[in-house]
Amino acid sequence: MTEQVIAGTDLSRLRELNSLTVVRALRDQPPTTVTELASVTGLSRPAVDVIAQGLVSSGWATVVEPGGSSTVGRPARRYRFRATAGHVIGVDVGGHKILVLLADLDGNVVHTARRSVAADADPASRLAALDEILAACLRDAGKTASDIWAVTVGVTGPVDASGKTTLFTPLPGWQTVDLATHLSDRFTCPVIVENDCKLAALAERWRGTARDANDIVFLLAGMRMGAGLIIDGVLRRGFGGAAGEIGALKAVKWLTAPSHLQRCPGVPPTVGPDDAAAWVFNAARDGNRDARTAVNRYVKDVAIGTAALVLALDPQVVVFGGGFSRSADLVLEPLHRELRKLVLRMPEVRASTLGADSVALGALRLALNEVDQRLFSVGLSAPVAPRR
Amino acid sequence: MTEQVIAGTDLSRLRELNSLTVVRALRDQPPTTVTELASVTGLSRPAVDVIAQGLVSSGWATVVEPGGSSTVGRPARRYRFRATAGHVIGVDVGGHKILVLLADLDGNVVHTARRSVAADADPASRLAALDEILAACLRDAGKTASDIWAVTVGVTGPVDASGKTTLFTPLPGWQTVDLATHLSDRFTCPVIVENDCKLAALAERWRGTARDANDIVFLLAGMRMGAGLIIDGVLRRGFGGAAGEIGALKAVKWLTAPSHLQRCPGVPPTVGPDDAAAWVFNAARDGNRDARTAVNRYVKDVAIGTAALVLALDPQVVVFGGGFSRSADLVLEPLHRELRKLVLRMPEVRASTLGADSVALGALRLALNEVDQRLFSVGLSAPVAPRR
DNA sequence: CAAATATTGCTATGGAGTTTACAAAGTACG
DNA sequence: CGTACTTTGTAAACTCCATAGCAATATTTG
Numbered sequence: 001m002t003e004q005v006i007a008g009t010d011l012s013r014l015r016e017l018n019s020l021t022v023v024r025a026l027r028d029q030p031p032t033t034v035t036e037l038a039s040v041t042g043l044s045r046p047a048v049d050v051i052a053q054g055l056v057s058s059g060w061a062t063v064v065e066p067g068g069s070s071t072v073g074r075p076a077r078r079y080r081f082r083a084t085a086g087h088v089i090g091v092d093v094g095g096h097k098i099l100v101l102l103a104d105l106d107g108n109v110v111h112t113a114r115r116s117v118a119a120d121a122d123p124a125s126r127l128a129a130l131d132e133i134l135a136a137c138l139r140d141a142g143k144t145a146s147d148i149w150a151v152t153v154g155v156t157g158p159v160d161a162s163g164k165t166t167l168f169t170p171l172p173g174w175q176t177v178d179l180a181t182h183l184s185d186r187f188t189c190p191v192i193v194e195n196d197c198k199l200a201a202l203a204e205r206w207r208g209t210a211r212d213a214n215d216i217v218f219l220l221a222g223m224r225m226g227a228g229l230i231i232d233g234v235l236r237r238g239f240g241g242a243a244g245e246i247g248a249l250k251a252v253k254w255l256t257a258p259s260h261l262q263r264c265p266g267v268p269p270t271v272g273p274d275d276a277a278a279w280v281f282n283a284a285r286d287g288n289r290d291a292r293t294a295v296n297r298y299v300k301d302v303a304i305g306t307a308a309l310v311l312a313l314d315p316q317v318v319v320f321g322g323g324f325s326r327s328a329d330l331v332l333e334p335l336h337r338e339l340r341k342l343v344l345r346m347p348e349v350r351a352s353t354l355g356a357d358s359v360a361l362g363a364l365r366l367a368l369n370e371v372d373q374r375l376f377s378v379g380l381s382a383p384v385a386p387r388r
Numbered sequence: 389m390t391e392q393v394i395a396g397t398d399l400s401r402l403r404e405l406n407s408l409t410v411v412r413a414l415r416d417q418p419p420t421t422v423t424e425l426a427s428v429t430g431l432s433r434p435a436v437d438v439i440a441q442g443l444v445s446s447g448w449a450t451v452v453e454p455g456g457s458s459t460v461g462r463p464a465r466r467y468r469f470r471a472t473a474g475h476v477i478g479v480d481v482g483g484h485k486i487l488v489l490l491a492d493l494d495g496n497v498v499h500t501a502r503r504s505v506a507a508d509a510d511p512a513s514r515l516a517a518l519d520e521i522l523a524a525c526l527r528d529a530g531k532t533a534s535d536i537w538a539v540t541v542g543v544t545g546p547v548d549a550s551g552k553t554t555l556f557t558p559l560p561g562w563q564t565v566d567l568a569t570h571l572s573d574r575f576t577c578p579v580i581v582e583n584d585c586k587l588a589a590l591a592e593r594w595r596g597t598a599r600d601a602n603d604i605v606f607l608l609a610g611m612r613m614g615a616g617l618i619i620d621g622v623l624r625r626g627f628g629g630a631a632g633e634i635g636a637l638k639a640v641k642w643l644t645a646p647s648h649l650q651r652c653p654g655v656p657p658t659v660g661p662d663d664a665a666a667w668v669f670n671a672a673r674d675g676n677r678d679a680r681t682a683v684n685r686y687v688k689d690v691a692i693g694t695a696a697l698v699l700a701l702d703p704q705v706v707v708f709g710g711g712f713s714r715s716a717d718l719v720l721e722p723l724h725r726e727l728r729k730l731v732l733r734m735p736e737v738r739a740s741t742l743g744a745d746s747v748a749l750g751a752l753r754l755a756l757n758e759v760d761q762r763l764f765s766v767g768l769s770a771p772v773a774p775r776r
Numbered sequence: 777c778a779a780a781t782a783t784t785g786c787t788a789t790g791g792a793g794t795t796t797a798c799a800a801a802g803t804a805c806g
Numbered sequence: 807c808g809t810a811c812t813t814t815g816t817a818a819a820c821t822c823c824a825t826a827g828c829a830a831t832a833t834t835t836g
Binding site: 396397398399402421422423433434437454460461462463464465 | 780781782783784785786792793794
């Protein structure tokens with residue numbers, strides 16, 4: 001049982017609650033009339049009227065004066081959530097690239113900045129590249145750091161509560177990097193660092209293939225396998241931020257799974273190690289026997305770790321994402337078949353639809369969650385960038 | 389992101405919310421004065437006064453007139469939550485026994501009934517025994533079925549949303565039993581059927597060794613291995629009720645783990661298969677070499693499945709419970725050692741303190757949760773047994 | 777016995793939402 | 807083109823809830 005806050009409510013808090021209710025009803029909606037809001041919220045029309053005007057004067061909403069009216073009766077004034085009152089940033093710091101998304105409070109991406117980074121870049125130069133691209137993104141979007149309400153950065157490896165990746169990370173030298181502190185010098189708003197698999201899982205539920213599901217196992221499949229878990233609609237971090245790291249168990253074959261692709265016979269020597277997998281998938285699609293065998297072995301190994309997660313959590317959906325999701329057409333069917341042999345209750349298996357942007361999108365979503373949480377706990381004053 | 393209910397609040401709902409706040413403050417507390425309640429809830433003293441009197445007149449609270457006062461000033465009237473306004477029942481239907489606990493709304497057990505059942509009893513006779521013991525428990529406690537606000541029954545095997553164990557259960561013939569419907573004929577209140585491991589996990593967090601933790605992996609260790617998961621303080625059922633069934637994965641050695649104990653060389657033929665494990669644990673404690681080896685092999689196998697759960701969920705605590713938890717002194721140290729080799733972040737490992745009652749206790753807790761949920765969503769009218 | 781302290785009961789005040797009523801601004805139709 | 811109808815916007819009256827402040831009461835302490 002969750003510990004409930006024991007706190008009484010007075011009338012000003014009542015107004016605040018109802019204002020938040022109206023804001024919720026307004027968000028992610030086309031401009032809405034007072035009557036519609038009244039029926040959605042269950043409040044009376046005059047009450048909503050007062051609240052809506054209050055939201056306009058405090059800056060949370062804007063008025064849309066009636067244009068060409070289409071129905072009978074007096075045309076209604078409409079109210080719209082002012083999503084541009086604040087902005088958030090989501091970043092994906094990957095091995096090869098850094099991707100920055102800047103979005104408004106409705107999650108509409110207003111600017112994108114991408115830049116490639118050498119896979120073996122040392123932490124200092126990677127951080128420098130991050131600083132540069134962040135500055136460029138802000139500049140090009142016509143914003144300053146103080147316009148940003150929350151920043152989330154996705155990195156590989158489990159992230160602890162302080163935002164560090166001390167347990168393990170494939171980025172060279174990254175164990176000692178304190179990314180959260182580094183960015184806190186550049187932003188006054190909350191800065192969150194989170195594991196890339198977890199963020200991609202969030203994205204898949206927000207705008208991807210699992211929008212309908214509350215219990216999701218997300219697989220980030222690439223040269224490294226990872227997983228992100230959403231349980232009861234909430235991203236699961238684990239007590240130390242290491243949830244979903246089933247790949248560390250040797251009995252589960254995730255560590256070695258991608259090597260079936262890399263070591264597949266027949267890969268031309270001209271193809272680098274990073275592109276071997278793509279070559280094998282293409283060859284398998286063309287009917288190459290060795291390639292098909294390699295893919296099947298790969299899927300068999302992936303299925304074992306996936307089965308462990310499915311048995312542990314009994315999700316509604318398993319989403320196959322990450323770099324290899326471009327080859328989901330080859331993977332999904334055998335993955336489904338292998339999984340069926342191993343689990344008690346078979347979940348749906350779907351392919352990711354978001355591709356390479358999923359981590360940065362998930363970072364956006366987490367930043368928006370942070371903003372929402374403040375909004376709905378602290379209350380509605382004037383819309384300004386929150387400080388830590 | 390959880391979907392929030394969009395509903396406005398008017399003044400009567402405000403009063404209801406504040407009444408619930410006072411009830412929450414009153415529960416699990418010694419009798420409390422109005423002034424104390426006012427400071428805890430943040431409401432004004434007159435407001436609390438009115439609310440408290442309302443609770444008394446509706447039957448949710450009782451007045452304790454001031455007795456010998458210990459402080460200066462006028463002695464204050466005190467209010468107490470009327471836990472006896474309703475009662476709940478928690479049942480453990482095990483292979484060998486049925487245990488029934490009857491408790492008030494504070495979870496105080498007011499009556500216990502236990503009865504052994506043959507392990508190979510057919511479903512009909514097991515259900516008959518259940519009916520009998522339930523009737524006897526109600527009679528001896530001086531209650532009728534209509535006094536009961538919620539009933540929860542724990543059974544082995546994964547339980548789906550409708551309360552059936554269709555996927556798998558070790559109880560003979562139990563696949564086709566519809567326990568929820570069976571009991572619904574005997575009670576008008578909500579009836580919940582749930583997996584025994586999950587219930588034991590709840591109990592351990594409520595009154596056991598994991599009261600401080602919000603992220604728990606509970607192991608029900610006996611001749612069958614099972615697990616119950618509490619994540620973010622909430623019991624995790626999984627989409628189809630099959631969460632925690634990691635034992636079904638062969639790569640994880642839970643199915644065969646107990647056989648190391650049963651097949652240990654040196655077990656006297658006079659010892660039956662059900663008591664072999666106890667004999668081996670005792671022998672190991674006395675220094676028997678074969679027995680120690682058997683225990684170590686057992687623990688090694690248990691550790692693999694546990695590691696899978698720990699890696700998947702990254703819990704704060706692993707609780708070793710179930711029948712074998714009596715031998716936790718032999719298991720805990722090697723389990724800790726083996727686990728440390730396999731996981732990324734080491735959780736605490738603790739032994740269960742509840743013993744054989746844990747499943748029935750957890751059933752009580754779930755029944756109380758059901759009552760609470762109704763209370764805090766439907767609102768406070770007069771305290772009467774809820775109907776489905 | 778009086779002073780100090782704390783609780784209880786009562787009244788006035790103000791804030792928030794609802795209901796009711798009515799004017800204003802459109803459309804539909806003869 | 808004018809009337810009937812529909813819906814919106816706004817104001818006033820009313821109800822309900824919590825608060826603040828004050829008087830009355832009960833008990834301890836010196």
